[in-house]
Amino acid sequence: MNEHLIVLSEAEYALRLGRLQQAMEPAADALLLCDNANLYWLTGRVFAGYAYIPREGSPLFGLRRCVHLTAPGAAPERKIEDFAARVAAECPAASRIGYETDVQSYAAVERARAAFVAQWPAAEAVSAAPVMRAVRSVKTPVQQQMMRESGRRHEAVYRRVPQLYTPGMSDIELQVEIERLSRLEGCLGQFRVAGGDMELFMGNVLAGDNADAPSPYDFAMGGAGMDPSLPVGANGTVIHPGTTVMVDMNGDYTGYMTDMTRTFRLGEISAEAMRAHELSREICRTLADAARPGTPARELYDTALRMATDAGLAHLFMGHRQHAGFVGHGLGIEINEAPVIAPRSRDILAEGMCIALEPKFVIPGTGAVGIENTYIVRADGPMECITGAPEEIIDLDK
């Protein structure tokens, strides 16, 4: 890695900065970014510090660590107060400054706000969250390529899952072998989630009825987990004939992550489970065909639910004992970006959005079935699927 703070090409940086400054109008006339994911989005590198982005002109950067990094407008500043003083010396006064109220702590936002008010007493505080959420939801061509590359490697790992299975394995034993293979394939491991509520280590492997164990996290599927400190995912269930294993593992190979789920089985499973799995594939195809720039996200959810209802499977759709209230989500740097594909979502699809669709079913006595793919919204025509592993239920023992 070089010693430039801005890792992106000049053109890419200009593109992102331009989109950001345009999106700020009329909500804010400057943003203060400190969050790792937002700084990575802007510069192509995670660093410790601050970025002040005026609606016009060049950003300023304050470096809390890694003070050897260089960029126009960058200087070492451990304290936000020092950074705010330099901003005030070099920039015209901002009347509305957007802070990351959704991902920075109360204490951090209050301190930053006070630092800027000390410079500019009239500066009003607004939230940067809607601006960042909107601008990050639409991926540039460079970001789309990083998503595709993650999908390509993610797929290579999934194709080899059956080779990792040995008879008598538990869900967690299989998961550990998938983790190892993923890491050797270049998976960075880091599973970024906006906000501190959702925790998951490397992904979710659900065997049999453990798929029906409710979890405290807002993921599509649950699982009891190995320990009450992390009650999600594999719980040590030995994989039994007549049950499924749902594999939903980390796809962060480039800093931009894909989300992909495939279902495996041991021996024959019930006709209902097979039917629900095929319905999941059909829902994905239908939604991918229907999604265009301008499509309301909630319409996709409604279509998915209607298809599940028409098939008599609504009670098993997105869970059984506990249901998830969505069928898909935006993703990229973090797993929970905009848009959200949910009944009350106000998000509207736009070209370049990256969306994971995961219409899943939980069949009591069998386990979870269904697939998940990551897609890119195209200007015209169906969404592009970037997670291409085979979609049918795959036998672990053949």
Place this chain on the structure above:
Amino acid sequence: MNEHLIVLSEAEYALRLGRLQQAMEPAADALLLCDNANLYWLTGRVFAGYAYIPREGSPLFGLRRCVHLTAPGAAPERKIEDFAARVAAECPAASRIGYETDVQSYAAVERARAAFVAQWPAAEAVSAAPVMRAVRSVKTPVQQQMMRESGRRHEAVYRRVPQLYTPGMSDIELQVEIERLSRLEGCLGQFRVAGGDMELFMGNVLAGDNADAPSPYDFAMGGAGMDPSLPVGANGTVIHPGTTVMVDMNGDYTGYMTDMTRTFRLGEISAEAMRAHELSREICRTLADAARPGTPARELYDTALRMATDAGLAHLFMGHRQHAGFVGHGLGIEINEAPVIAPRSRDILAEGMCIALEPKFVIPGTGAVGIENTYIVRADGPMECITGAPEEIIDLDK
């Protein structure tokens, strides 16, 4: 896992709750906890929801998900507003409510504060952070046992590191094999850090001069990492003769994590590196011997720095191109709990605190050397070391 919200024994729950209510005096007369780590500390289980803890009497719990969980005072409440209404109906009005201003987002704290002010217009908002930081820093005997169990399994993994090495391996390849072994030994993987700034996946393996690459995170050691989205740790360096490999991997086996570092080498390394490594061991012994309830944390730091200075190694102590400003830290549920062993720390040691000491050195041309152990502060006598793997530099190829 059972369906009780409170997983702890009655006695343990009463002990923690009693300590918490005592610590609230005089700062707050009620706390609102929503953070996963704080809820886990209180109940022994991570759940999605709210806990309201009055200074006297029993807590109330609101469940956002997993509404099947049962406890006295628990009810399903998706919205904080509904929970606040029940609290107001069942509890006397609180005049100062402590919110998690250090770990909850600005938006979440503001929403919770408004919800309680709607019930009790006179309720003042204060920070729960100092109370939670203090009470979590002292581990109960049950928590100490969980720390010891993590240390025992952590140690079992470290003893087998040389068996994982094969000639020609890179740092990341060795790390992946340690990750796999750790996970098979029961490591939960989750690396909990308070606040959103510090990110690390499963730990840090630093080979040769990569140990000298500055990182944006506030860890003792850096490393360039594999990608600018996660610039820390292994960077793909092939392990060369004459260099060291520092292994500092995740010790979360029970929900309570130990921190342990050991140094490995390939072939002979410089006399200076060997001397610095022995000094690290000596600093650990000296600090462990000196630490008693009542010892100021900064005195331990001063002692460590003086020993490094006396040995002519201060310029390599806790880094070379970039220095970390501490030599140890409290830990348990999260890696960065109180106390912090740093020059300006105001923390005072108390019986039952768990502390990692990591006096490390970076030797240019060789790599990082030194050790890290986790200790428990005892009532009298030296701290108890709970990470007992051999401390000498270990040959990878013998």
